[in-house]
Amino acid sequence: MSRIEGVLKSLKAQGRKALIPYITAGDPHPDQTVDLMHTLVAAGADIIELGVPFSDPMADGPVIQQACERALVHGTSLRQVVGMVKTFREKDDKTPIVLMGYLNPMEAMGYEQFANTAKAAGIDGILTVDLPPEEADEVAPLFTERDLDAIFLLAPTTTDDRIRSISEHCSGYVYYVSFKGVTGSGKIDIDEVAAKVAHIHELTALPVGVGFGIRDAETAAAVGRVSDGVIVGSVLVDTIARNQADPEQLKQALTDLLHPMRVALDNLTS
Amino acid sequence: MKLTEEMLSGFPDARGHFGAYGGRFVSETLFDSLMTLEKEYKRLKNDPDFQAAFDKDLAHYVGRPSPLYLAERLTRETGGAQIWLKREDLNHTGAHKVNNTIGQALLASFLGKKRIIAETGAGQHGVATATVCARLGLECHVFMGAEDVQRQSLNVYRMKLLGATVHSVQGGTKTLKDAMNDAMRDWVANVDDTFYIIGTVAGPHPYPLLVRDFQSVIGRETRQQSLHQAGKLPDALVACVGGGSNAIGMFYPFLTDESVQLYGVEAGGLGIETGKHAAPLSAGRPGVLHGNRTYLMEDENGQIAGTHSVSAGLDYPGVGPEHSWLKDIGRAHYVSVTDDEALDGFRKLTRVEGIMPALETAHAVAYAIKLAATMDKDQVVVINVSGRGDKDMQTIAKIDGIEM
DSSP: OOHHHHHHHHHHHHTOOEEEEEEETTSSOGGGHHHHHHHHHHTTOSSEEEEOOOSOOTTSOHHHHHHHHHHHHTTOOHHHHHHHHHHHHHHOSSSOEEEEEOHHHHHHHOHHHHHHHHHHHTOOEEEETTOOGGGOTTTHHHHHHTTOEEEOEEOTTOOHHHHHHHHHHOOSOEEEEOSSSOTTOSOOOHHHHHHHHHHHHHHOOSOEEEESSOOSHHHHHHHHHHSSEEEEOHHHHHHHHHTTTOHHHHHHHHHHHHHHHHHHHHHTTO | OOOOHHHHTTSSOTTSEETTEEEEEOOHHHHHHHHHHHHHHHHHHTOHHHHHHHHHHIIIIIOOSOOEEEOHHHHHHHTSSEEEEEEGGGSGGGBTHHHHHHHHHHHHHHTTOOEEEEEESSSHHHHHHHHHHHHHTOEEEEEEEHHHHHHTHHHHHHHHHTTOEEEEEOSTTSSHHHHHHHHHHHHHHTTTTEEEOOOSSOSSTTHHHHHHHHHTHHHHHHHHHIIIIISSOOSEEEEEOSSOHHHHHHHGGGTTOTTOEEEEEEEEETOGGGTOSBOHHHHOEEEEETEEEEEEOBOTTSOBOOOOOSSGGGOOSOOOHHHHHHHHTTSEEEEEEEHHHHHHHHHHHHHHHSOOBOHHHHHHHHHHHHHHHTSOTTOEEEEEEOBBGGGGHHHHHHHTTOOO
């Protein structure tokens, strides 16, 4: 059983929902990323999605685009991001780490080498925003062979046939993009998400994480009520941007934002 | 590799692949739209009503066929092969871009989409899109890098006059690739009512296929005209390559004619060795950007590199996937000329023939002059004059130190 599957199964057994924060590696500085990952875990993260900065993040809004730019100013490379996870693992061998990014940096490193180093560093899953299963013939088997979960996206526009076929290619969890738009752009419609997630649950046994549009404890709880996990990205990255001048204040601000979401999610069960 | 009609019919394959290139590398939200577009295009491609509407627009709105013109003085001065010019600069709006925008705007209308988005570098595609939107009464949004907005203020003004909203893109390198990123972001957010008119043979399947089909009218006409006027097929075709739509439009109908040499001319900028250029086929490697796998300019970590060209329309770090495939199988040759050589080409064609080419086209002119000089007098070189140079007057005046 992969670390992701283990965590999600255990949460389900407890009737709890997964809290999955996203930050961009190297933002605001590569030296801070590992520390920030531990901060997220202390504040209640069950799984961390760690963004690999890319020069052309087409599916992301300005908040994450600027995070990529801040990280790239310091030369943050995929190799370094993998190294960060390795360092993180020295103190934490429980929290699953999902690398989230675009295909080209992986292609540039070479898929086999990437899969090997990712596995060796203790990475658990890979989510490639611009890689649909149709194009993943070459890449996905390399992940599967190494017990790395390949996580794919579902969107409001995904047809039933594709939900079924994408789920077959997917392991760990499926990531449901809650609205049509880029990260950080829109307002989530809870009723619509609830209906769609319920429908996805009919078509696949995989846990469903919902991302895009979750900004506070209230939306986290509303989404947690209908899904297996909530993914929180832009609002955290925005908090990093606003507090980048002071590393200690930054950690406090992230905690202040994430911890109430944890509490709200856990209150759903009581 | 010798290409046959039968082989060509297999490219792109069902998933939009040209060999190792092409494909559909997009976020999930767009996938269904691309599948619908592919399905509808396949249907309409063989629909007589759609084709008749397209042909009618090309004839009466664009002004086709465009002439194939023997540049006698340029030929004499060069002292080699006959140099002929395929005059896409004479199309309505002044470039080949309009062939494609007419086709895609018709597609949008058949699909019932009322809102159009487009990206543009030099502005020619933006102007062509704004033009067809004005004619069809469609809402038009054009994304353009902030640096290009400055370089091409004349075209920005033209687009605004035509009723388009021009979005100045501040992210990244503020050029064409960033405009394409922002156009894709807009598309994801408005996928239900919006049609994205991509300006070149790049992007996710089926765009490289349908843009190539719409631009192939250039090569089909050239083929007929050359047989009729020169009495033979051309020996060489020369076209500039940014994304590569004018080049593929010119090349495609000749791919199975083994005797016809194909030359795509990339922007060598300050020189390939300086790294300041926009020549992915000459000095890049395969990667994935903007929905397709193709040759790219990137650093060792897979980050997309900044580009440089005197011509905003060539200032793109990628290229259409079909060109990547033609390069690998050796069917087309990809070369580059520098900014300075292109400017010489511009001046030469202007002074000797009274035709001011776009700076993009000037790259093809510069290479064709070198090429023709090495060929025999009875041979025929055709340059695709992809656009006229009016839009580049400010750039050239600035280089010449003239205030306008």
